[in-house]
Amino acid sequence: MNLLPFFQWCETSWLGSSIRASQFMFPVIEAFHLVALAFIGGAILLVDFRLLGVIMRQQPVRALAAEAQPYMYGSLIVMIITGTLLFLSESVKCYYSNPFWIKMGALALAIIFTFTLRKKVIASHEERSGLIWGRLAAVTSIALWATVAWGGRWIGFSG
């Protein structure tokens, strides 16, 4: 299946061309994307570091995850909205960009992982038996999200 026509359609869409036509829209949206990155990073790393056992060991994993959850969801929504807008303004460039596809692949995996296995590990976390699984889940989560961030930064350097 050839996706190029779809990407071209995205780029010529009203939203895509308006953002491209403006000098300031892209940078401003991108800056918001970056601020939301800091927030989602905080919310995810807080729980992952706790699962690794390196911070707040006296707080139950479940309680900490429940506190972090609204921030994770909130910033994920902001990231997806701003990310979609950025994508619309340069879809064809993204189509030919390897970092973009790496980012999307890692993002899909990260989201699936976060909402299935990681969620399960958190929900069933016990201090003793859960340690190995908790650490595994944390390392996987950090690796996946770090790849997403890295891929995103490199879209800007390609082409």
Next chain:
Amino acid sequence: MSLLPFAQWLADTQGSIALHESLLMYPLIESIHVWALTVFVGFAAALDVRLLGWSMRKMPVSDVARRLLPWMTAGFVVMVISGMLLFYAIPVRSYQSVWFRMKLILLVLAGLNAWVFHAGIWRSVMRWDLDPITPKRARVAGAASLVLWAAIIFSGRMIAYNWFDCDRQPQPRFINWAAGCVVEPHE
């Protein structure tokens, strides 16, 4: 006093030229800068929302702060080193960037805010450690930190754009003054 000669001298050093011309190093350092930023600002924001009483209300403030601090310090150190390397790669343009200058001012303000917080209300943390909503001065510090760091990220990202660069004349007089542009007077 202008630091422009220093920036120009820096730009001519071998390391600066090598960084500037390397296709891989600059993006790599910048990626590391973004990762470190995520750790530092992410955890700072976690502490800020606790101070504001928006999250982790049942957890002692001192606990949240002490546990996060080593990681924030690590993130901060990596952020500063990678940031200095990014400056070292493009010294003159960065020195004459209004966004870079704004970012430095905001960083100083963020530092002052943290200092006022630690030297002030933080000393009595044991008295309000378990309060779901902290004293006003702690909340103000949390809110200021959130706003300042968002603004720092914002202005940092804008350094990449050349709208107000000195080599794009004519610029408004205010911009030339703020960026420290050396503009030849028109005849």
